[in-house]
Amino acid sequence: MLEFSNIVNTNRKFLNRTLRFFPLIALGAIAFLTINRFGGLRFEQYLFILILPFTLRKAHGQGQPMIFISLSFALFLLFFLTNVYSIFYLAVGMGLFASVFLIQLRPSLLSIILLGLTTPAVKYLLSVFSFPIKLQLTSWSGSILSILYSDIEIAGNCIYNGGIEFTVAQECLGLSMISTALAFAIFIMAFISTNTHKKPPFYLIVLFLISSVLLVTLANLSRIVLTISLNAMPDTFVHELIGILLFISNCCLPLIVLGRYTKRYYKTIRTEKLYKISNSYWSIILPVLALFSLLIEENKLAPDFNSDNIELTGFSKETRKDGIVKFRNKESLIYVKPPAFTLGSDHNPFICWKASGYSIKNEQEIKLGQFMAYTFELHKKDEQTLYSCWWYSNGYNNTISQLDWRLAMLNGEKPYCVINTTSTEKSQTVELTKLLMSQNFID
DSSP, rough: OHHHHHHHHHHHHHHHHHHHHHHHHHHHHHHHHHHHTTTOOHHHHHHHHHHHHHHHHEEESSOOHHHHHHHHHHHHHHHHHHHHHHHHHHHHHHHHHHHHGTTTTTOOHHHHHHHHHTHHOOOOOOOHHHHHHHHHHHHHHHHHHHOOSEEEEEEETTTEEETTEEEEEEEGHHEEEEEEEEHHHHHHHHHHHHHHHHEOHHHHHHHHHHHHHHHHHHHHHHHHHHHHHHTTTEEEEEEEHHHHHHIIIIIIIIHHHHHHHHGOOOOOOOOOOOOOOOOOGGHHHHHHHHHHHGGGOTTTOOOOOTTTTOOOTTTTEEOHHHHHHSOOOSEEEEEEEOOTTTSSSOEEEEHHHHHHHHEEEEEEEEETTTTEEEEEEEETTHHHEEEEEEEESSSSOOOOOHHHHHHHTTTOOOEEEEEEEEEEHHHHHHHHHHHHHHHTTTT
C-alpha cells in the first residue's frame, strides 16, 4: 500500500512539473497559427527565440508575474480592436514572460528590450525612414569614392563609377544587419550578466545599443565603398561575402571588446521578493486569448473610406476587393490606397511594385509647388522604364511625412490615403502629380 502511495505521489509530481510547461507550449503553438496569417516568423523573431533564453534569470521560488499578465491581457484586447500584428507580437511576448515564472525563471530588463527591438513595427519603421538614410549613405559613399576615382557621379540613391551603376537599395542598408547588431548587443550583455551574476545598468544598455547602431552604420558605409571599388555586383558571392566580413570585423568584434571593457560597470543583482501562489489557473487565460486571436480579421478602429465619390475625368475606374482604387488611361496609371489606422502600417507602393517584379531605382524627394512627393524609377527586364510618384493626401493637405499624417489624424483631421501616379515619361508623371495635388480629388 505504501509502495502504491509512493508511485501515485511520484506520478503526481511529474504531472505537476509537466503542467508547468503547458501554458508556455500552448501559448506558443496557438500564437504560431496567428503568426502564419501575418506571413510567418521573420528573421528578427528567430533572433528573439534564440537569444531570449540567455536573458532569463532564475526565480527564487515561484512568483506571480501580475504585471506581465496584465500587460498581455491588455495587449490582446487592443489587438482584437486593431488587428495590428506588432500588438499581437507584444501580447504573446508578455504572455511568454508571465509563463516562464512557472518554470522558475523570470525575464530581465534585457528580455523586455529584446522583445521591443524584434517587434515587427521596428523593422517597419526602419524601412519607412530608410529613404533619408539611403540618401545620406549614398552621399557619404560618393564623397569617399570621389577621393579615389575621378568619374564618380551621384543621382538620388544611385552611384555611377565609370558608367557602372550601383543602387543603394533598402537591402544595401543592411536593415537585417541593424536588427542583428542590436540583438547581438543584447546577447553580449546577457552573456556577461550570466557569467558575472551582475546586471548592466539602464544607461549602459542604452549606450551599448547606440554603439551597435553606429558600428553597423560604419559597416554598411564600408560595405558600399568596398563593393563599388571592387565592382562586386548585387546577388553575387563576393558582394554577400563583403557584407558578412565587414559586419563581423566592423560591428561584432568591436562590440565584444566594448562588452569586456564595460562589464566593470555592471551592478550586483539583488534578490527580489517573489510572492508564493497556490496554483497557476491564471496561466490558462493567456492561451485562450491567443486562441480568440484566430477569429480576428478586421480592424475595428480603421478609418471609414468611401471611394464611390472619387472620380477622374479621362480615366477608367476600378475598385478592387482590398479597397484600392485604380484609375487608368493610355498614358498614366493612378492608385488610391485606403487610409491606414493611425498606429498601423500604411500601403507603401514600394512593396506592391516589388511584389509585381519591379526593381526600384533613383529614389528622390521633389518639391512640387508647396508640397513634397517621392519620385522613383521602376525597372523590369524586357519592359520599358516607368516613372512614379507617391505621397499622402486627405483632400486638404499633401505630405510625405509619416509623422505629419499620423499626428494630423490623431488631431481629428480626415484620414490620409496613399496616392501613387505612374507613366512612361517622368515629366508626364510630375505634371499629373501636380494636377492631382491642386485638385484635391479625394475630397
